[in-house]
Amino acid sequence: MEDLSEIYKSYADEVKYFLICLTSNVDLAEELTQETFYQAVKSIGRYNGECKMSVWLCQIAKHTYYNYLKKEKRNAHMSVENMMDMGVEIPSKADVPDVQLVKRNTLVSLHKEIHSLKESYREIFLLRTSIDLSFKEIGEIFDKSENWARVTYYRAKLKLAERIDLNEL
Template sequence: MGDLHEIYDRYEQDVFKYLMCLCRNVDLSEELTQETFYQAVKSIDRYNGECKMSVWLCQIAKHTYYKYLEKNKKEQRDAVQDHILHTSPETEFIHSEDKIALYRIIHLLEEPYKEVLLLRILGDLSFKEIGEIQMKNENWARVTFYRAKLKLKERSKLGYE
């Protein structure tokens, strides 16, 4: 165990500096340095001495960094997909516009556009549910909602607030 402490004391700064060159982030470099030495301890029996210890450790550091990137890329991809799946255009519209002005414009819309918009936005109902409430079908609800959004855009451009 003493040998492992000596290896860590001797090469920790080299591995850290190498990782800093790769990722340019102090916190991440520290974390990956620890992970590198953890992986090195797990596989110390595979070190055969054909290369310098620092080279072997930097190879482990490089692979540790690549694993981090791959994992992080997958997490970012999953987060983006989750955001796309759970954020609707109407929700983004509400968050990006002044709510009071939006509701004033909606209030001026004629039926059934007003009701469909409110059921979709405030009620968070599916198009199928809106169609059932209106005694129509899902396609009718989608088309009416689309047309209501067009009317909203027209009125907001004309300044009907």
């Protein structure tokens, strides 16, 4: 078995990137990455080598994120008014050049559409496009077949294509 620090060095960036795609929040992704590796250390005895280490870690990361969401549901979310009362500044569009504003709006629109997909479609789409996992690896993460991953990815692409007119972006 590889040394735990070597595992962290080898896979931390991949896990963090996966979590950034899921959460759309770099700070949260960093926090969840740390929690993922903590959970991995606690359960390293259960890793049997049947799948790649990165797949196993992404499974843990996914469950760590789900646990975070469950906790967040219990907590009340801050309203925009509360944020303004606390002095949180909302950036002005005047501060951004027009070209960058268009690019940003395009990325935001695309990101919103990806995150409006149902959960399995969204996760599979992000695993395939962002981390470039194979369909076999994606199937392993979800305890499903490679064919299931292919079909679900194809359906996710169709849903996105229905929602997005690339000429508008």
